[in-house]
Amino acid sequence: MFEFLVRLGDDRLVIGHRMAEWCGHGPILEEDIALANIALDYTGQASALLALAGDMEGKGRSDDALAYFRDETQFRNALITELPIGDFGFTIVRQFLFDCHSVLLWEALAACGHATLAGIAAKAIKEDTYHLRHSSEWMRKLGDGTAESHARVQASLDTLWRYTGELFEHDAVDDAVAALGIVVPHDTRAARWRSLVDGVLREATLVVPASPGPMVTGGRRGRHTEHLGHMLAEMQIVARSHPGASW
Amino acid sequence: MMPNPPELASGASAEAARDVAREAAFDARIAAGESIEPKDWMPERYRKQLIRMMSQHAHSEVVGMLPEGNWITRAPSLRRKMSLIAKVQDEGGHGLYIYCGTETLGVDRHDLVEQLLNGTAKYSSIFNYPTLSWADMGVIGWLVDGAAIVNQTILAKTSYGPYARAMIRICKEENFHKRQGYEIVATLAKGTPAQRAMVQDSVNRFWWPSLMMFGPSDTNSPNSGELRRWKVKRKTNDELRQRFVNLTIPQVQAVGLTVPDPDLAYNATTEDWEFGAIDWAEFNEVVRGNGPCNRERIAARRAAHDNGQWVRAAATAHAEKQAQNKTEAA
DSSP: OHHHHHHHHHHHHHHHHHHHTTTTOOSSHHHHHHHHHHHHHHHHHHHHHHHHHHHHHTSOOOHHHHHHSOOGGGOOOOHHHHSOOOSHHHHHHHHHHHHHHHHHHHHHHHTSSOHHHHHHHHHHHHHHHHHHHHHHHHHHHHHTSOHHHHHHHHHHHHHHHTTSGGGGOOOHHHHHHHTTTOOOOHHHHHHHHHHHHHHHHHHTTOOOOSOOOSOOOOGGGTOOOHHHHHHHHHHHHHHHHSTTOOO | OOOOOGGGSOHHHHHHHHHHHHHHHHHHHHHTTOOBOTTSOOOHHHHHHHHHHHHHHHHHHHHTHHHHHTTGGGOSSHHHHHHHHHHHHHHHHHHHHHHHHHHTTTOOHHHHHHHHHTTOSOOOGGGGSOOOSTHHHHHIIIIIHHHHHHHHHHHTTOSBHHHHHHHHHHHHHHHHHHHHHHHHHHHHHTSOHHHHHHHHHHHHHHHHHHHHTTOSOGGGOTTHHHHHHTTSSOSOHHHHHHHHHHHHHHHHHHTTOOOSOTTOEEETTTTEEEOOOOOHHHHHHIIIIISSSHHHHHHHHHHHHHHTHHHHHHHHHHHHHHHHHHHHHO
16 A cells, blocks of 8 residues: 555656746746646645555655655656656646546546545546646647647657556556555556547647557656656755754 | 917817826825726826836746745755745736736736846846755745835835735735745744754845845935825835834844844834945846846746747647637638
8 A cells, every 4th residue: 555655646746846847937927827836736646645655654754754765766656757847848748648647547546445545536636637628728739739839749749658658557556455445447547548648639630659669667666767866866955964854 | 469279279289288187187186095097097107107116026026936946846845845836836926917917007918028038127136146045945935025015015005006906915925925934934943053054044145135125225216206206105115124124123033043234223212123234236236137146037037938939839829720710610
């Protein structure tokens, strides 16, 4: 259960952090506000999930202890969340692919047998439905905008596609939580995700890359890209420079 | 020879006569404490002064996102990270809100942004100072938002209705930011020796720039007289500065910190905290564009604007396609 919650929490902690990097640097003021809002939601979800993970672990680790005092090999986020923000289009495509996944995941978890987790899911599904609306709208605008915007987001989609398989992997951790009444049907979810994604891509005049290459994976086992270490170095610097301090 | 009856006077002088009458009526409304609304007649100078003040205010909110945004990725706890993101998001919202308010005076937000990017518009000089430690996130909330509140509480009574209403709303959020900032400061002040040193250093760096936020001294404030007469500004820069110092010094003492001013002394007769001389040469340099971060701040805004060009172009193109599809479908 701890491992399962840390995966969920780390995904949102990391993608929320990436999103927050846009603050003050967005293409229009309205987007500065929207991206900050989304970053805030994901960070809030991460905090709730990591706090619950710490409780379940029973070793007295708080959400902050888990966020700030683990090394990169102990992080369990999917690789797609840790990639640098790229241009606005890259951020939107990543967000869109992740949001589709996240909404479907919360749908399953809102009905799960663990009351606290179901509560987190019920709140998060509202937030992520809004995030998905935001990222889908921008997919349409950028995909079916100018020739340049189309080329840019198609290139981002081509790059990011290889990182989507990891979001639907099933392993022993899923079997273990299934015994606790937490069932995430990865196979049917993957199919629903694909039809959600395809629908928006069609409207956005974008296509799934024909030969994206093999799916990239490893995050769930702590095998990350080179990017996560840099991100954590920045994120953890103040907390780690003052061990034991309160903020 | 008989003088021309009024209806035969030349168009220009008739217009001038009407302006004199309108201005007298306008002054009477100001004197009666009435609120001026967008569709009301107003002297051109009044309109210009308000556009200047409001757009500077909006720019300040937007540029102000940068020094605090600088610490979002390093915030030392998730709770602090979330409140900092929320604060910076609020500032963006304030910027947007005041830009919209400025548009009620017949200017276009894009032109105002252009003035910021090409360096002709001003914004609050405080944001040209760097944020060098986490403690700055507390001290900015406490001192900088605190100073802004002292200014804006008075601006909430300004004669231009849309600006006054914007200030009432914004002040509520700024009060929240200030409390949050002071709470960070208080936490650090009773923290480890390193945290204490960090927060004292931050106060040392931000104290004087915060006092400069109220603008030049009354003896040297070019716009003040006119703004006072029109009740755009209802207190002078020096009055507001003194009010801020009087409010803040007890807060400094309550958390056991000091301000970097050897001349600070309480005057029991006036009940004012008298402070030392402000380095106006430094203020003037920062206003002229030579502060520690002026160039970086504008460069960051310009980069955001330039990097977002293709995004804005796509949004426009998409909207045009949608409109065209609608027309064809109709």
